Every structure is written in structure tokens, then in C-alpha cells.
Amino acid sequence: MKAFVVTRHSNIRCTIGLITLILAASVGFCEAESWVKARWVADGDTIILRDGRHVRYIGIDAPEIAHKNRRAEPMGDEARALNRRLVDGWKLRLDYDREKKDRYGRTLAYVYRSDGLLVNADMIEQGYAHVLYRFPNISQHHILLSAQRLAMAHGRGIWRRVDKEKQRPRAYQANRRSKRFHAIDCPMGKSISEKNRIWLKNQWAGFWSGYAPARECIEFPSPR
Template sequence: MKRLTFILFFVLTCHNSCFAKDYFTVKWVDDGDTIVLDNGTKVRYIGINTPEITHGDKKGEFYGKEAREYNQKLVLNKKVYLELDYEKRDRYERLLAYVFLEDETFVNAEIAKEGYAYILPKEQTSKYEDLFLKLQREAMSKKKGIWRNIYENDKDSSYIGNNKSKRFHYHTCSYAKRMSNKNKVLFSKQWDAFWNGFAPCKECIK
């Protein structure tokens, strides 16, 4: 009976790393937060968002090229293993994952730590969200990567954060106008919203 209890406890509490890992080789790096594995699976890193790179006629965002190059340096042609969370796919059918190298380097975290991304929280808290926010704040404090540009170009304005979705909007945004008062958090600078773990609305903040 004691042995059975121990086995059940182990299974329920064991981290993914307790079990054999399936390794894949990264064959392509789309951008700073998306890769393609040797089996053809396209993987989007959970919890972070890097600037867009140029696609056809669509101009890339500031630091997008640098973020992609850093991601390439980290993972291209290297073996990785994946951890999944409660949400398995995004709207583009990309697999959502936390990505680790063979030496246990946590790729999502490294990209946030070096200032190539801002965190992208979900309504349902993900397992590494607190870590990502801690690393983001460290990068912000050092003005690393994207953060120097954001700091230097941040202007006083009126932003409204949504405590439920963890997104912040210009006060004129249609999403802000429809937001429940109980979920509203006011910010005068984008910097403050980022510091508190909010991500920008893709519709009103480019």
C-alpha cells in the first residue's frame, strides 16, 4: 500500500523532466519566437512575443531582425525538447511550447532575459509566467534590446489595461471602450504597463 501511494504521488507531482524526453532538431527559424522542427512541426514559443520581421511587402518591426538572429544562434540545427501547457495550438495551428536545449537552456526565458521579447500573458496563468515577468523586469532595468527604444520613445498618454486579458490599449481603442470598469487599470506610460506584466493590444498599439 505504501509503495502504491508513493508511485501515485510520484506520477502526480513529477515534472516533465522526470520522464524520457523526445528530442527534435531545429531545421528553420522563422523569427524570434517561431521555429520549424525536423518533423515539419512549426512551434511558437509560449509566453513571449518578439518583434515581427519583414514579410513580403509588410515592413518588419524594430529589433525583429536581431531577435531572429539571436533565436538562430540559440537553436538552429540544435536538438531541443518541448514542454506543453494547457493551450496546445494557436489560431495558425502552430504548436505552442516551452523549448529547452539538451543542456537545459530554457529558450523562451533566454530570449526574454536578453530583451528580445516582451512577455505575452494569458487569462489563465501559465506555469512560467512569474519567471518571464521577473526576467523582463531585469531586461527593462538594464535597457536591453527592445527596451531601450521603448524607454526612449515612450510618451505620456492615457492607456487602459485589462486585468483579465492582461492587454493594454490606448484609451480611444474600441476594446478599451467596451472594457468592464472592474477590469480597468490606468497607465500614463507604456513602460509602466509592460513593467506590470501587460502586453500591448495589436490593434491600437503598433
């Protein structure tokens, strides 16, 4: 399995700072306090830290587990189990994008382990989440999409449920601005402007191009 590891120049600066007396007084510069640990794994794309913060992974969407009056989506429990294996016991670092909070007050972050693994990307690469483009937090979109294409090419996890051969002209309408695709009869799809509307022959084509299904009209992963 290819691990998505990112080495940042800030780590080099941090090391220098720790061994330099001039910078030793400025521990905050090295972001030593940025290392955190997960207390609870809520599902495949959300964790709760020991300090109480709820962290939602940027750029991905995993199948839902059962909650309130909603049944679990296919592979939702498996996605949470993988997320737990990836983060349990590890020191984690949160990297932010342009927006740090969502409308529910959750912290939005790219979550890196102390060995450099980007958890967001690994959830996708192993086939238990898909890319969810949401502007303006798109700085790592290309990395996440590369992970998704790798998972798709190998038929991992949720991609066993998507038929890449099944196709018909104008099967799904998609919004090139929001990168969401809709069922042909979806009311939300009808509001797409002509300049932003494109047509997809199947779901596979949409996912490969970095689009995500509109939850208002498409259940994904679909039950068998």
C-alpha cells in the same frame, strides 16, 4: 547573463528508467522521442522543426520580420538572428501547457535546450521579446516576467525604445483580465468592463506589471 535553467524530476526518473531492466522496455516513459531539432527559424518566437511542426513559443512576443506586404518591425531581424543562435544545432525539448495548439495549428511550447536553457525566457532576458500573457498557458508566466524585468532594468534591446520617465495620468487603459493595454482612443479599449479597467501612466509601467500592448492600436517596438 543569467540563464534560465529548470531541472525537472522527470529527468531523474528517466535516468533510473534507462538503467533499470524493468523500465527498459518502456522507453516512452523517458520521453526519449521528445528531443527534436530546429530546421528553420521563422522569426524571434517561432521555429520549424525537422519533422515539419511549426512551434510558437508560449508566453512571449518578438518583433515581426518583413513578410507578405508588411514591413519588418524595429529589431525584428535582430530577434530572429538571436533565436537562430540559441537553437541552431541544439537538441530541444518541448514542454506544453494546457493548450497545445493555436488557431493557426502551430504547436505551443516552452522550448528547452539540452543544457537546460529555457529559450522563451532567454529571448526576453536579452531584450528581443516581451511577455505575452495568454490564458490558460500561463504556468511559466512568473519566470518570463522575471526575465523581462531584468532586461528592462538593464535597458537591453527593445527596452532602449521605451521611455520610463515619460508619464501622464491615465495615459493608457488596460484590461487586468487579458493583461493588454490600449491607447486612450482605442475602440477596443472602450469595451473593457469597469471592474477590469485600470489606468497606466506610461508603457513602461504596463510592461513591468506583465501587460502587453494591444496590436490593434499600439505599434511596438515603435519606430524612431
